[in-house]
Amino acid sequence: MQKRLSLPVFFPDATYAAIHSVPFHEVSNHLLTGLVVTTLHMEIIGMTELLQKNSVTYRNMAKLPENMTLLTDSGGFQILSLINKHKLGKITEEGAVFKLPDAPKKKHLLTPERSQEIQATIGSDIRVVLDVPLMGTEDYKTTKEAMERTTRWAKRAKDTFTRLVGKSATVKYDSQQLEYDSPLLCAVVQGGNDIALRKESAQQLASLGFDLFGFGGWPLDENGNFNTKIIETFVESLPSGSITYGMGIGTPDDIETGYKIGMTIFDCVLPTRNARHGSLFVTKGNGETAGRTYDLVRIGSQKYETDLTPVDKTCDCPTCKNYTRAYLRFLLKKKNPVGFTLASIHNVWWYLRFMTRLRS
Numbered sequence: 001m002q003k004r005l006s007l008p009v010f011f012p013d014a015t016y017a018a019i020h021s022v023p024f025h026e027v028s029n030h031l032l033t034g035l036v037v038t039t040l041h042m043e044i045i046g047m048t049e050l051l052q053k054n055s056v057t058y059r060n061m062a063k064l065p066e067n068m069t070l071l072t073d074s075g076g077f078q079i080l081s082l083i084n085k086h087k088l089g090k091i092t093e094e095g096a097v098f099k100l101p102d103a104p105k106k107k108h109l110l111t112p113e114r115s116q117e118i119q120a121t122i123g124s125d126i127r128v129v130l131d132v133p134l135m136g137t138e139d140y141k142t143t144k145e146a147m148e149r150t151t152r153w154a155k156r157a158k159d160t161f162t163r164l165v166g167k168s169a170t171v172k173y174d175s176q177q178l179e180y181d182s183p184l185l186c187a188v189v190q191g192g193n194d195i196a197l198r199k200e201s202a203q204q205l206a207s208l209g210f211d212l213f214g215f216g217g218w219p220l221d222e223n224g225n226f227n228t229k230i231i232e233t234f235v236e237s238l239p240s241g242s243i244t245y246g247m248g249i250g251t252p253d254d255i256e257t258g259y260k261i262g263m264t265i266f267d268c269v270l271p272t273r274n275a276r277h278g279s280l281f282v283t284k285g286n287g288e289t290a291g292r293t294y295d296l297v298r299i300g301s302q303k304y305e306t307d308l309t310p311v312d313k314t315c316d317c318p319t320c321k322n323y324t325r326a327y328l329r330f331l332l333k334k335k336n337p338v339g340f341t342l343a344s345i346h347n348v349w350w351y352l353r354f355m356t357r358l359r360s
């Protein structure tokens with residue numbers, strides 16, 4: 001099916017088969033044009049098994065609109081977390097071998113081929129190759145090896161994708177719009193914060209031929225600032241007109257900077273994660289100074305106890321249209337699930353509105 005996306009676009013993360021605390025229908029109007037679904041979680045929680053049992057795609061199971069773009073990640077980033085945080089895995093040439101924290105006796109293997117098969121079962125529109133992500137603090141040798149393995153894995157993933165899909169996509173793209181027939185295959189550029197390795201990774205992957213290219217790994221420098229230089233290297237090392245995806249990026253400021261450099265697709269858990277901690281994104285002048293492009297309402301603060309205004313008076317989301325800061329603060333203080341839902345709806349909606357402002 002031919003699909004169209006206005007760019008730049010932000011995809012909320014539906015990590016465990018749903019956007020955290022947000023029912024799709026609450027944001028599933030013209031604002032929500034795409035989602036990221038996490039491949040590894042879908043497999044682990046049994047969603048892919050359920051899809052196979054019902055012989056349906058994830059879109060049909062969740063009754064999502066046909067024109068919505070579903071992007072599945074490869075599972076690489078979650079494995080990085082299992083390896084680094086829990087010491088529950090290792091990378092071999094065959095794939096990622098890992099165990100889960102709640103069942104540490106059972107070993108799992110995720111290969112580039114298997115990752116594509118799971119993504120095909122989910123039925124996503126944009127599928128990502130399994131990569132070897134790093135924290136960005138590794139030495140040169142480790143970074144180079146991971147980058148080279150990422151290229152070898154990308155080739156294996158592409159072979160599987162081609163076998164499963166059996167056609168190449170037609171794509172029309174400029175910085176304002178992407179028109180494509182589903183599915184597309186996305187490679188992941190690695191190389192850490194090393195300029196030469198990033199360049200090499202981008203060039204190796206471009207020569208293999210992919211529909212789009214993701215910026216993999218951490219986009220931050222050693223001081224925790226958005227690494228503009230390495231993002232520029234990523235974009236400039238790809239053939240001109242390449243579609244670029246800022247994986248896991250980021251704050252509204254980082255998205256704006258990334259878009260100015262040339263990236264057009266973004267996703268991040270930040271809106272829902274921050275919402276659960278009572279940190280609400282608002283337009284400049286409507287909260288506490290936070291970033292270049294946004295302020296924050298930290299709703300737990302005492303000063304909101306008697307504040308009967310909406311979270312953001314410029315926001316047209318259901319939360320801001322119907323509820324007050326004082327009420328939302330009370331619900332979140334009491335850990336009422338409705339509070340998490342209302343806060344998350346606002347943050348996701350605010351991000352999606354932010355993207356429409358970037359487009360204009």
Ligand SMILES: [Zn+2]
Binds near residue numbers: 312345347349350
């Ligand atoms: Zn709102």
